[in-house]
Amino acid sequence: EIYTWTGPVLIAVNPFQRLPLYTKEILESYRQEGLFRSQNLGDSSAKPLGPHVYSIADRSYRQMMSEQRKSQSILISGESGAGKTETTKIVMLYLTTLGSAHTEEAGGEASDGKLSIMERVLQSNPILEAFGNAKTLRNDNSSRFGKFIELGFNRAGILQGAKVQTYLLEKVRIGYHASGERNYHIFYQLLRGANEEQHHKYCFHDGLTGGLELANYFHLTGQGGAPQLREFTDEEGLNYTLKSMRSMGWTEEKIDNVLSIVAGILHLGQVKFESKMSDGGQEIAQIADMKTVADAAKLLGVDQEKLVTALTVRIMITRREEMRIDLEPKKAADARDSLAKTVYGAMFLWVVKAVNDCIMWENDKDIKSSAGVLDIFGFESFAINSFEQLCINFTNEALQQQFNKFIFKLEQEEYERESIDGAFIDFADNQDCLDHIGARPKGILALLDDECKLGARGKDKNWALKMNQTYLPEKNQTVSDNTRYSATRMQQAKGIFCVRHFAGNVEYSSDTDFLEKNRDEVPTTAISLFEQDSSDLIKEIYGVQKSQSEDSAGAQAGKPKKQKTVSQQFKIQLNSLIEMV
Numbered sequence: 001e002i003y004t005w006t007g008p009v010l011i012a013v014n015p016f017q018r019l020p021l022y023t024k025e026i027l028e029s030y031r032q033e034g035l036f037r038s039q040n041l042g043d044s045s046a047k048p049l050g051p052h053v054y055s056i057a058d059r060s061y062r063q064m065m066s067e068q069r070k071s072q073s074i075l076i077s078g079e080s081g082a083g084k085t086e087t088t089k090i091v092m093l094y095l096t097t098l099g100s101a102h103t104e105e106a107g108g109e110a111s112d113g114k115l116s117i118m119e120r121v122l123q124s125n126p127i128l129e130a131f132g133n134a135k136t137l138r139n140d141n142s143s144r145f146g147k148f149i150e151l152g153f154n155r156a157g158i159l160q161g162a163k164v165q166t167y168l169l170e171k172v173r174i175g176y177h178a179s180g181e182r183n184y185h186i187f188y189q190l191l192r193g194a195n196e197e198q199h200h201k202y203c204f205h206d207g208l209t210g211g212l213e214l215a216n217y218f219h220l221t222g223q224g225g226a227p228q229l230r231e232f233t234d235e236e237g238l239n240y241t242l243k244s245m246r247s248m249g250w251t252e253e254k255i256d257n258v259l260s261i262v263a264g265i266l267h268l269g270q271v272k273f274e275s276k277m278s279d280g281g282q283e284i285a286q287i288a289d290m291k292t293v294a295d296a297a298k299l300l301g302v303d304q305e306k307l308v309t310a311l312t313v314r315i316m317i318t319r320r321e322e323m324r325i326d327l328e329p330k331k332a333a334d335a336r337d338s339l340a341k342t343v344y345g346a347m348f349l350w351v352v353k354a355v356n357d358c359i360m361w362e363n364d365k366d367i368k369s370s371a372g373v374l375d376i377f378g379f380e381s382f383a384i385n386s387f388e389q390l391c392i393n394f395t396n397e398a399l400q401q402q403f404n405k406f407i408f409k410l411e412q413e414e415y416e417r418e419s420i421d422g423a424f425i426d427f428a429d430n431q432d433c434l435d436h437i438g439a440r441p442k443g444i445l446a447l448l449d450d451e452c453k454l455g456a457r458g459k460d461k462n463w464a465l466k467m468n469q470t471y472l473p474e475k476n477q478t479v480s481d482n483t484r485y486s487a488t489r490m491q492q493a494k495g496i497f498c499v500r501h502f503a504g505n506v507e508y509s510s511d512t513d514f515l516e517k518n519r520d521e522v523p524t525t526a527i528s529l530f531e532q533d534s535s536d537l538i539k540e541i542y543g544v545q546k547s548q549s550e551d552s553a554g555a556q557a558g559k560p561k562k563q564k565t566v567s568q569q570f571k572i573q574l575n576s577l578i579e580m581v
Contacts, residue, residue, distance in 0.1 A: 003051040014083035034058035057094035073581040081138035088375040099159030126244040135182040144170035146376040152367040161361030175337035193238030202263035220269035248358040264299030273329040285332035301535025310525040346545035386512035445567040464510035
């Protein structure tokens with residue numbers, strides 16, 4: 001038994017093995033019990049079925065179908081490796097099954113021979129996992145992004161479609177992953193599952209690896225030792241991903257173009273730089289092997305000369321002129337990794353949009369209620385914590401507040417039903433922590449945005465200094481007045497600050513590129529690379545990324561749109577998420 005109730009909350013323990021708890025027979029038993037209960041039928045003396053994730057999913061569906069027709073949200077949270085991704089798939093299976101139970105499509109295909117809505121929704125998951133999941137030390141299939149999946153139902157409770165909203169893909173993994181971990185699954189699936197024709201097409205030349213397996217040879221996939229997964233092979237994973245792409249209606253040309261970009265990113269990671277002296281006596285970078293750049297450019301669908309420029313030159317635009325600055329080898333390597341992250345991040349957004357185009361309901365008027373499933377990253381505290389952990393923990397603060405309000409409101413109603421005397425139940429409110437991180441004009445993220453506006457003059461250490469001046473203004477003060485922010489004198493000297501979250505104190509290091517990660521700027525040379533002399537798919541992919549990052553509301557007539565920082569984009573998404581749940 002891995003499930004138990006604590007009030008209306010289901011607690012699950014990951015057994016780290018496959019158990020026969022999710023058979024069709026067990027699903028049907030919970031479906032029937034839920035149906036009888038909703039109609040006040042059945043044997044009232046019969047022992048109810050035990051706690052199960054199907055119970056949560058069934059309650060959600062029945063409450064959605066009640067007279068009030070209130071839309072529902074199921075929040076699935078826990079630390080890495082707790083089983084969030086698998087639980088999300090189980091909930092999705094149950095809800096889509098109930099939403100298809102009274103249709104001809106329940107068997108898998110619609111009357112026109114296409115996959116049913118249920119099957120299309122379920123088949124979208126392997127694609128999202130291939131591009132958004134990776135092996136970590138704690139979990140072979142860890143979601144490195146958050147997602148909210150909204151299932152739309154009509155008046156009769158029949159599934160009409162779904163849409164996926166994603167949050168904070170871990171792009172830093174593209175350039176670096178630790179020993180024993182892996183990059184995103186799709187890279188290993190392609191390297192290990194490609195057939196002979198694809199090897200030639202994607203320039204995977206085994207003879208050049210010096211005896212190394214391809215996954216260990218490529219820089220972006222070999223840093224952690226390219227370990228195999230325990231439950232299934234990468235060859236099987238590629239077949240499963242391709243099957244899902246085809247079931248979404250993707251053409252073979254579209255699939256090949258996407259895989260070409262994946263291969264192009266791998267080759268981009270192979271580009272190495274040599275040092276040479278400029279005419280002015282400065283050390284600058286030059287490409288060590290132009291064949292690697294040529295392969296990357298061809299597969300990415302971009303101009304080779306513009307790719308070389310994007311890797312070796314930085315362009316600064318002033319009011320009067322455009323300045324070209326040749327990069328030194330280390331800066332060129334940083335530009336290479338940044339470009340790889342930009343392309344992959346944009347491609348991930350495009351993949352999500354392409355999935356939504358296939359599973360989204362056709363008419364909003366048909367949707368009378370919805371059931372949303374939130375699979376979100378849990379609270380994080382590592383030896384070194386950076387911008388990603390601050391955003392993740394900010395999310396968990398907001399969700400914790402919603403959870404507190406929900407649970408204690410239910411508890412208060414229970415007191416009133418039983419006529420128990422007593423004052424309203426008090427619970428710890430973390431609004432002050434939410435304000436300290438997200439409020440303007442003096443929240444942590446607001447001060448970060450202000451420092452980002454300074455351009456090249458903005459520095460991580462200056463941002464840390466401004467926080468200490470704002471929150472610790474008194475001499476020798478180490479804890480803020482609201483006790484949410486702290487930094488000892490030694491921590492201040494090292495650019496370290498602490499935030500007291502609901503789950504405990506977390507130490508953040510300001511020198512871990514907070515500003516760069518928050519800006520997430522696409523260099524001028526890269527914009528030229530994507531928008532000029534590039535393939536239609538690259539232009540389309542970059543267009544999706546650009547539309548999400550541009551601040552159209554703040555644009556003035558005749559002036560270019562401003563780019564939203566990552567924290568600004570994230571706060572908009574988070575506010576929308578909290579409104580929905």
